[in-house]
Amino acid sequence: MKIGFIGLGNMGAPMAANLAAAGHAVTGFDLAAPCPDGVQMAKSAADCASGQDVVITMLPNGAILRSVASEIIPAMQAGAGFVDCSTVDVESARAVATDAEVAGLLPVDAPVSGGVGGASGGTLTFMAGGSSAAFAKADPLFDIMGQKAVHCGGSGAGQSAKICNNMILGITMIGTCEAFALADKLGLDRQKMFDVVSTSSGFSWSMNAYCPAPGVGPTSPADNDYKPGFAAELMLKDLRLSQQAAEAVNADTPLGQHAADLYKAFVEDEDGLGKDFSAMLPRFEGKERG
Numbered sequence: 001m002k003i004g005f006i007g008l009g010n011m012g013a014p015m016a017a018n019l020a021a022a023g024h025a026v027t028g029f030d031l032a033a034p035c036p037d038g039v040q041m042a043k044s045a046a047d048c049a050s051g052q053d054v055v056i057t058m059l060p061n062g063a064i065l066r067s068v069a070s071e072i073i074p075a076m077q078a079g080a081g082f083v084d085c086s087t088v089d090v091e092s093a094r095a096v097a098t099d100a101e102v103a104g105l106l107p108v109d110a111p112v113s114g115g116v117g118g119a120s121g122g123t124l125t126f127m128a129g130g131s132s133a134a135f136a137k138a139d140p141l142f143d144i145m146g147q148k149a150v151h152c153g154g155s156g157a158g159q160s161a162k163i164c165n166n167m168i169l170g171i172t173m174i175g176t177c178e179a180f181a182l183a184d185k186l187g188l189d190r191q192k193m194f195d196v197v198s199t200s201s202g203f204s205w206s207m208n209a210y211c212p213a214p215g216v217g218p219t220s221p222a223d224n225d226y227k228p229g230f231a232a233e234l235m236l237k238d239l240r241l242s243q244q245a246a247e248a249v250n251a252d253t254p255l256g257q258h259a260a261d262l263y264k265a266f267v268e269d270e271d272g273l274g275k276d277f278s279a280m281l282p283r284f285e286g287k288e289r290g
C-alpha cells in the first residue's frame, strides 16, 4: 500500500519504520522529528497525504489532530483510509471522522496500548472505532504494527475504550503504590508483598507486569530510576480525557477524578514531570497521612 504517516515522534517513528520494513511505500511528515528508517519525507502534511491509500496520524492531542485533519482531508483521494492512532478526546475523534466521511474517506480512530516498546516490536494493541469497511481497510496495517486489533464500534469507540482502560490503569497504579508505601511503614518486605499480592486478589497489570517497586517483580521503569516508560504527564492527559468524557455523558467516576487530581498535583506541583507514572510510589513514601 501507499501510506502517509504524520507524527513521527516516540510512537509514530517505529510504527512507520515497521510498515516500511514490511514492504509498504511510506511517506512521512513531522514538524520536528527526524526521518525513520525506510521512510521518504514530504514537505507538508497535505503533500504527505495526497495520493495515498491510507494516511495514519500519531499526534499529541485533539486540537492538533483537528488542525492536521483540516489540511489533509481535502488533499486525500476518495476511498482512502484515514487512521488516527493518537490518544485524543472522543469529541475530536468523532468530529474528524464526520469530516472525513463527508469527503468520501474511510476514517478509523485507533488509539494504541503497549507504549514505545510495543511500537518498536510491532506488538501494539489497537482499539478501533469506525465502519466495518474502514476497519477492514486498516486491519492489515494493524497486523504489522501490532498483535491485536479490536473493532470496538462506530467512530469514537476506539478512543472511548482507550480512556476507560487508562482510567483503570491510573487508579490501579495509585492503589498499588499506596499499598506498597503502607506495607513499608508496616515493616513488610517488598518482595514478600509482591509474592503475596501478585498471586492474590490484589493482582493487576500495575503490580504483576509493571511493578512500581525497584528490584521487585519483572524489570520495569522503577528499575531505571523511574525514567519513562509511560510518563506521568501522559497519564494525566489520559485521566483528564476520561473525566472530560465522563462529564459529557454524566457518568459518576469518583476514583477517576481523584486519580486525575493526584497526577495533576504530582506533575504540576511536585517533581513528577518527566518521570514514569509508577513514580507515584516514591511520592507516597515521602508523604504522611493528612
Ligand code: NAD
Residues within 6 Å of the ligand: 006, 007, 008, 009, 010, 011, 012, 029, 030, 031, 032, 033, 045, 058, 059, 060, 061, 064, 068, 085, 086, 087, 088, 112, 113, 114, 115, 116, 229, 230, 231, 234
Ligand atoms: P511525541 O510527542 O513523541 O510525538 C508526536 C509527534 O507529533 C512529534 O514528533 C511532533 O513533532 C509531531 N507533531 C506535532 N504537531 C504536528 C503537526 N501539526 N504536524 C506534524 N507533526 C506534528 O508523542 P508520542 O509519545 O509519539 O505519542 C503520540 C500519541 O500516542 C499521543 O497522543 C499519546 O498520548 C499516544 N500514546 C503514547 C504512548 C507512549 O507510551 N508514548 C502510548 C500510547 C499512546
